[in-house]
Amino acid sequence: MDNREIARIFDEIADMLDILGENPFKARAYRQVAHYIYRMETDINRVYEEQGLEGIPGVGKAIRAKLQELLETGDLQYYRGLQEKVPPGVLEMLDIPGLGPKTAGAIYSQTGIDTLEKLYRAAQEKRIRELPGMGAKTEYNIKKGIEMLRAARETFNLGTALPLAREFKDFLCSFSCVEMVEVTGSVRRGKPLVGDIDILVGSRQEETVRDKIRRFRKVKEILEEKPSYVKGKMAPGMSFEVVIVDPQEFWRALVITTGSKDHLEPIRPALEDLDCRSLHSEEDVYRSLSMQFIPPELREGRGEIELARRFALPRLVAWEDIKGDLHVHTDWSDGAHSLEEMAAAAARLGYSYMAVTEHSHSLAVSRGLDAERLLAQAKAVEELNRGYDGFRILTGIEVDILRDGSLDLPDEVLEKLDVVIASVHSHFRLSRAEQTERVLKAVESPHVDIIGHLTGRLLGRRPGYEIDIDAVLESAARNRKVLEINSYPDRLDIDEETAFRAKTKGIKVAISSDAHHRADLELIRYGVVNARRGWLGREDVLNTLGTEELLAYLRNK
DNA sequence: GCCGTTTTCGGCCCGACTGTTTTCAGTCG
Numbered sequence: 001m002d003n004r005e006i007a008r009i010f011d012e013i014a015d016m017l018d019i020l021g022e023n024p025f026k027a028r029a030y031r032q033v034a035h036y037i038y039r040m041e042t043d044i045n046r047v048y049e050e051q052g053l054e055g056i057p058g059v060g061k062a063i064r065a066k067l068q069e070l071l072e073t074g075d076l077q078y079y080r081g082l083q084e085k086v087p088p089g090v091l092e093m094l095d096i097p098g099l100g101p102k103t104a105g106a107i108y109s110q111t112g113i114d115t116l117e118k119l120y121r122a123a124q125e126k127r128i129r130e131l132p133g134m135g136a137k138t139e140y141n142i143k144k145g146i147e148m149l150r151a152a153r154e155t156f157n158l159g160t161a162l163p164l165a166r167e168f169k170d171f172l173c174s175f176s177c178v179e180m181v182e183v184t185g186s187v188r189r190g191k192p193l194v195g196d197i198d199i200l201v202g203s204r205q206e207e208t209v210r211d212k213i214r215r216f217r218k219v220k221e222i223l224e225e226k227p228s229y230v231k232g233k234m235a236p237g238m239s240f241e242v243v244i245v246d247p248q249e250f251w252r253a254l255v256i257t258t259g260s261k262d263h264l265e266p267i268r269p270a271l272e273d274l275d276c277r278s279l280h281s282e283e284d285v286y287r288s289l290s291m292q293f294i295p296p297e298l299r300e301g302r303g304e305i306e307l308a309r310r311f312a313l314p315r316l317v318a319w320e321d322i323k324g325d326l327h328v329h330t331d332w333s334d335g336a337h338s339l340e341e342m343a344a345a346a347a348r349l350g351y352s353y354m355a356v357t358e359h360s361h362s363l364a365v366s367r368g369l370d371a372e373r374l375l376a377q378a379k380a381v382e383e384l385n386r387g388y389d390g391f392r393i394l395t396g397i398e399v400d401i402l403r404d405g406s407l408d409l410p411d412e413v414l415e416k417l418d419v420v421i422a423s424v425h426s427h428f429r430l431s432r433a434e435q436t437e438r439v440l441k442a443v444e445s446p447h448v449d450i451i452g453h454l455t456g457r458l459l460g461r462r463p464g465y466e467i468d469i470d471a472v473l474e475s476a477a478r479n480r481k482v483l484e485i486n487s488y489p490d491r492l493d494i495d496e497e498t499a500f501r502a503k504t505k506g507i508k509v510a511i512s513s514d515a516h517h518r519a520d521l522e523l524i525r526y527g528v529v530n531a532r533r534g535w536l537g538r539e540d541v542l543n544t545l546g547t548e549e550l551l552a553y554l555r556n557k
Numbered sequence: 558g559c560c561g562t563t564t565t566c567g568g569c570c571c572g573a574c575t576g577t578t579t580t581c582a583g584t585c586g
Contacts, residue, residue, distance in 0.1 A: 060559050137577085141576095427574085
């Protein structure tokens with residue numbers, strides 16, 4: 001049982017305790033341990049074998065015994081007992097926005113409803129509003145929420161799909177019957193939300209390959225099988241398709257399976273006429289069509305074919321171009337690691353700089369910084385910087401944009417910092433006009449450099465708030481402000497369309513990780529993919545600049 | 558259920574919004 005599975009079980013225990021109305025701090029104790037184990041960098045089994053479970057923060061006598069039982073037996077009686085009392089469908093209710101453990105528990109205990117389907121039907125039949133404390137509005141939100149979940153259940157964000165696809169690919173790669181293998185389809189094109197995982201295999205032994213596919217431990221069921229094709233489901237409920245071709249066919253098939261449909265349409269006849277024997281790479285395929293190679297992220301039928309025929313595609317920004325991270329949290333606010341640890345992790349990635357940008361104090365949940373602590377941090381940064389060579393921590397803040405558009409810290413504090421990000425973290429439901437006016441005020445504010453996660457969207461969970469993006473772009477261009485691409489796979493905010501429009505207006509974009517943990521620094525790769533899908537080149541991205549150029553740019557805004 | 562030293566019991570992140578109420582419980586970030 002690995003760290004993730006144990007974390008999941010402890011999280012579920014916490015949810016079930018909440019639903020049963022137990023002491024909320026008991027639930028939180030389990031949740032904290034789950035969180036810690038999830039983020040641990042070493043295998044918990046190894047920790048257990050080598051040093052026992054003594055040192056794990058938040059683990060006392062009771063939780064230690066349960067952890068031990070799980071690690072020794074792979075099972076937990078306490079967990080089984082809770083499952084008896086809280087059916088899985090009731091747990092799923094917690095995914096409905098605005099519906100928490102109290103409501104889920106009340107619905108179940110008062111009506112016996114124990115699945116989302118039954119709940120949806122009850123809402124349709126107006127039976128939910130009959131329950132004490134619930135009305136028509138709650139009932140409506142439940143219905144809408146379940147509809148959203150149904151739609152989201154079909155898709156996964158790239159942060160889930162890509163690692164899984166790579167694991168599957170690496171697994172297949174290890175067999176001699178597999179001569180070539182690549183992740184294809186929408187995952188390869190880097191779409192933020194994907195419906196399935198597509199893999200292309202080049203092999204002369206179809207049957208052996210099909211047998212290996214079944215042995216991948218995350219393959220849960222096979223839905224369809226033909227000699228050169230397997231379709232099935234993987235562990236978190238994600239569909240996959242594997243296409244097996246003769247190795248000679250591989251490169252053309254790679255273009256075809258990568259898609260998209262709109263991209264392929266104008267070139268499909270020519271592709272079908274190609275003599276595959278002369279092809280040794282994907283570049284060869286495009287070359288044979290008298291075209292420039294088109295990076296997968298551009299293959300969406302948005303004019304890339306036309307430009308490739310004229311050899312006029314932009315050179316897209318790449319991960320190697322990124323010189324530093326401009327949005328990082330530490331344990332001064334809600335991050336997991338110290339300033340030193342985050343800086344060390346950033347330096348290990350080969351960065352020249354990292355801006356430390358904690359939350360400001362109005363975001364109390366995150367232990368946001370007030371002016372005093374912020375200046376203390378700036379001092380700590382100064383100290384640390386003396387010890388580095390070729391790396392620098394930049395001072396900064398992710399200052400809250402308050403409801404009226406004013407900032408959570410005074411100008412005389414902000415002006416002392418290298419990087420000021422301004423972000424919205426509250427009052428998501430203002431009217432479009434109010435929200436726009438609020439953000440515009442921040443854009444116009446003299447010391448703001450970057451607007452963080454502009455729309456606040458959470459893919460598959462929450463749409464962005466109502467805001468006039470064009471008005472923001474106009475103002476950002478006028479005021480020489482930078483827009484962030486927040487690289488969290490469930491944010492990717494701004495999205496690719498907005499990034500593209502920003503580029504056409506000459507607005508620079510900062511691709512940032514928003515890391516709260518040192519492992520999160522790597523998420524910036526998703527932001528780079530998103531930027532590439534928005535056709536951005538190195539010159540469009542602020543943090544491709546070296547330290548001195550970056551600081552000069554920020555000073556001369 | 559965990560933690561600690563001014564505590565072995567009494568705290569444990571907190572403020573605002575929403576939808577239900579008619580003064581508040583539940584949810585969220």
